[in-house]
Amino acid sequence: MDELRPRPANSHALTPVGFLDRAATVYGDCSSIIYNNISYTWSQTRRRCLQLASSLSSIGLNKGHVVSILAPNIPALYELHFAVPMAGAILNTLNTRLDARTISLLLCHAETKLLFVDPMSVSLVNEAISLFPSSTRPPLLVLIADDDELLPQQPSPTIHFYDTYEGLLEKGDPAFNWIRPKNDFDPIVLNYTSGTTSSPKGVVHCHRGLFIVTLDSLVDWSFPKQPVFLWTLPMFHSNGWSYPWGMAAVGGTNICLRKFDATTIYGLIKKYGVTHMCGAPVVLNMLSNSPTNMEPLKNPVHIITAGAPPPATILSRTESLGFVVGHGYGLTETGWDCCLVRLETAVESFSRN
Amino acid sequence: MDELRPRPANSHALTPVGFLDRAATVYGDCSSIIYNNISYTWSQTRRRCLQLASSLSSIGLNKGHVVSILAPNIPALYELHFAVPMAGAILNTLNTRLDARTISLLLCHAETKLLFVDPMSVSLVNEAISLFPSSTRPPLLVLIADDDELLPQQPSPTIHFYDTYEGLLEKGDPAFNWIRPKNDFDPIVLNYTSGTTSSPKGVVHCHRGLFIVTLDSLVDWSFPKQPVFLWTLPMFHSNGWSYPWGMAAVGGTNICLRKFDATTIYGLIKKYGVTHMCGAPVVLNMLSNSPTNMEPLKNPVHIITAGAPPPATILSRTESLGFVVGHGYGLTETGWDCCLVRLETAVESFSRN
Numbered sequence: 256m257d258e259l260r261p262r263p264a265n266s267h268a269l270t271p272v273g274f275l276d277r278a279a280t281v282y283g284d285c286s287s288i289i290y291n292n293i294s295y296t297w298s299q300t301r302r303r304c305l306q307l308a309s310s311l312s313s314i315g316l317n318k319g320h321v322v323s324i325l326a327p328n329i330p331a332l333y334e335l336h337f338a339v340p341m342a343g344a345i346l347n348t349l350n351t352r353l354d355a356r357t358i359s360l361l362l363c364h365a366e367t368k369l370l371f372v373d374p375m376s377v378s379l380v381n382e383a384i385s386l387f388p389s390s391t392r393p394p395l396l397v398l399i400a401d402d403d404e405l406l407p408q409q410p411s412p413t414i415h416f417y418d419t420y421e422g423l424l425e426k427g428d429p430a431f432n433w434i435r436p437k438n439d440f441d442p443i444v445l446n447y448t449s450g451t452t453s454s455p456k457g458v459v460h461c462h463r464g465l466f467i468v469t470l471d472s473l474v475d476w477s478f479p480k481q482p483v484f485l486w487t488l489p490m491f492h493s494n495g496w497s498y499p500w501g502m503a504a505v506g507g508t509n510i511c512l513r514k515f516d517a518t519t520i521y522g523l524i525k526k527y528g529v530t531h532m533c534g535a536p537v538v539l540n541m542l543s544n545s546p547t548n549m550e551p552l553k554n555p556v557h558i559i560t561a562g563a564p565p566p567a568t569i570l571s572r573t574e575s576l577g578f579v580v581g582h583g584y585g586l587t588e589t590g591w592d593c594c595l596v597r598l599e600t601a602v603e604s605f606s607r608n
Numbered sequence: 609m610d611e612l613r614p615r616p617a618n619s620h621a622l623t624p625v626g627f628l629d630r631a632a633t634v635y636g637d638c639s640s641i642i643y644n645n646i647s648y649t650w651s652q653t654r655r656r657c658l659q660l661a662s663s664l665s666s667i668g669l670n671k672g673h674v675v676s677i678l679a680p681n682i683p684a685l686y687e688l689h690f691a692v693p694m695a696g697a698i699l700n701t702l703n704t705r706l707d708a709r710t711i712s713l714l715l716c717h718a719e720t721k722l723l724f725v726d727p728m729s730v731s732l733v734n735e736a737i738s739l740f741p742s743s744t745r746p747p748l749l750v751l752i753a754d755d756d757e758l759l760p761q762q763p764s765p766t767i768h769f770y771d772t773y774e775g776l777l778e779k780g781d782p783a784f785n786w787i788r789p790k791n792d793f794d795p796i797v798l799n800y801t802s803g804t805t806s807s808p809k810g811v812v813h814c815h816r817g818l819f820i821v822t823l824d825s826l827v828d829w830s831f832p833k834q835p836v837f838l839w840t841l842p843m844f845h846s847n848g849w850s851y852p853w854g855m856a857a858v859g860g861t862n863i864c865l866r867k868f869d870a871t872t873i874y875g876l877i878k879k880y881g882v883t884h885m886c887g888a889p890v891v892l893n894m895l896s897n898s899p900t901n902m903e904p905l906k907n908p909v910h911i912i913t914a915g916a917p918p919p920a921t922i923l924s925r926t927e928s929l930g931f932v933v934g935h936g937y938g939l940t941e942t943g944w945d946c947c948l949v950r951l952e953t954a955v956e957s958f959s960r961n
Contacts, residue, residue: 269820467622470823470824470827471823473827474823474826474827474831474857474858475833477830477831477832477833478827478830479830480828480830504827505827
């Protein structure tokens with residue numbers, strides 16, 4: 256008798272990037288991203304990501320190369336979660352709150368080949384690059400132009416930008432065949448811990464690990480299809496707890512925002528019918544102490560928080576306003592949401608230090 | 609610089625069997641299975657499955673061996689979805705509606721080493737074994753004793769039973785270290801197609817494939833945690849569309865039943881607060897034509913149907929009663945719910961014929 260053995264050769268490597276292909280098929284005409292006056296559908300998002308991946312690829316970025324980004328929760332940061340791995344490269348999102356010295360160290364350690372820079376971070380990058388050892392070649396820089404009214408008059412940079420984000424994107428081929436990981440364990444992101452207990456540690460996650468974490472996160476939070484997700488959790492923080500990929504899996508709408516306070520959040524909840532959001536306990540505090548809205552929400556908004564549990568008074572106040580609060584915990588080094596959602600030994604990561 | 613490469617050696621093979629370990633930790637004291645007067649918690653279910661796996665292992669069943677079962681949706685069929693792969697063996701669930709000749713052919717083709725038999729199928733098995741070629745050794749037989757009142761006076765079998773289900777289980781070690789698949793692609797189940805278009809085809813699914821299908825099915829149907837799941841879909845039909853494993857992943861309660869009609873279903877919905885069920889279009893027809901309940905359900909019950917879409921009148925009647933209807937489609941040979949939920953190329957299977 257033949258051995259009972261399915262054929263691995265038939266199968267693709269597991270990757271959360273593939274969720275975008277499916278979203279463009281199943282939810283093609285539905286809203287994927289909303290940011291100020293910008294609005295995309297899932298088929299547009301896929302097209303844009305393929306164009307970007309194509310451009311990155313044609314300037315020589317591929318397997319093993321690190322592409323970094325220094326930006327808040329704007330559409331570019333969302334798109335790069337797909338476009339960078341679609342070029343076969345590794346995404347490295349940097350915390351915009353770090354100082355120039357740390358940014359410089361991380362860019363050197365990551366051997367970043369290309370860095371996308373938000374207008375707000377131009378002078379930070381300028382300083383970080385100036386701190387590079389003379390023997391180290393700095394990355395190509397790409398400016399993410401943005402006409403958000405919150406942005407101050409932009410300083411004329413003394414550094415050279417290779418291109419703008421949209422310029423690079425436009426040059427790309429929307430029919431690009433994206434580069435699938437050859438193996439489940441091919442790297443997809445390089446994150447750095449926050450350095451609370453020692454110097455920041457580099458953590459590499461693989462396609463398989465984040466495929467699993469993404470599905471786990473959706474299952475454990477009982478995500479419905481087509482949620483409206485407000486980006487109050489920084490995507491540079493543990494890849495937004497996997498929800499950039501998760502929103503593609505369930506065809507959600509990503510409400511992007513550069514900066515927020517309680518008024519902004521309540522305004523966006525009302526305007527777009529937000530159903531889900533994530534945030535540190537401080538976000539709950541902000542919401543429950545806001546004088547702008549003390550009447551209950553029209554529809555429940557699910558909010559997941561993590562880290563230390565918020566105080567009972569904040570929890571009960573937040574819930575009395577109509578928020579449904581969930582709590583998670585995780586470590587970047589171990590697959591960040593392992594304690595919350597670990598359905599399986601989902602973690603395949605290692606520290607480079 | 610070190611190569612950016614997570615270490616596969618750190619990771620377990622993907623398997624839906626591991627969901628049971630987690631359920632016993634997270635939902636240990638919560639109800640796992642209810643059947644007539646029987647009721648188990650998740651920690652009891654895990655203990656029972658480990659005992660069974662231990663017994664199967666100690667009588668020599670392991671890697672590559674096929675264990676078959678011929679039974680309706682009773683707890684044993686649920687438990688064997690975990691216990692058989694936990695012994696490292698391959699589960700083969702047989703359709704109780706097949707005739708003796710087909711059962712005989714399938715048992716021979718599968719080279720079944722051990723067959724669990726429901727009391728209702730004893731004479732069927734008796735006949736099937738009598739049709740074995742004289743050169744083929746029949747499987748060990750284990751009787752699943754059951755005092756369900758629906759069972760007729762049991763005929764005294766002319767065949768020898770090696771043991772009873774509970775007898776075998778009691779001999780097992782609850783501290784058994786279950787046998788993890790060495791590889792994602794190790795086989796977990798052997799199913800047979802229904803033979804609509806030709807002779808039944810054997811289909812082997814691997815641990816990885818069903819891990820993915822199970823998570824996909826939960827995500828695509830937006831399963832909440834701790835649903836109450838009524839087993840109106842036969843588990844022998846494409847492994848109950850992956851929900852035996854899925855219910856462990858979300859800590860649901862499995863309401864088992866041997867046989868059903870509309871009165872039974874409405875009674876169980878009311879008694880246990882059923883939230884979810886699956887079934888062929890004929891089940892929807894049964895529910896919407898029942899004279900016993902024409903008043904709307906107290907709480908919505910999600911029902912997923914598959915195959916040909918039910919007629920519009922049945923759909924609207926079912927929905928007007930408070931059922932929320934979803935529709936899926938799949939093929940056993942390709943990963944059964946690929947069309948419904950394929951988030952990724954989830955299918956790793958092959959036909960043995």
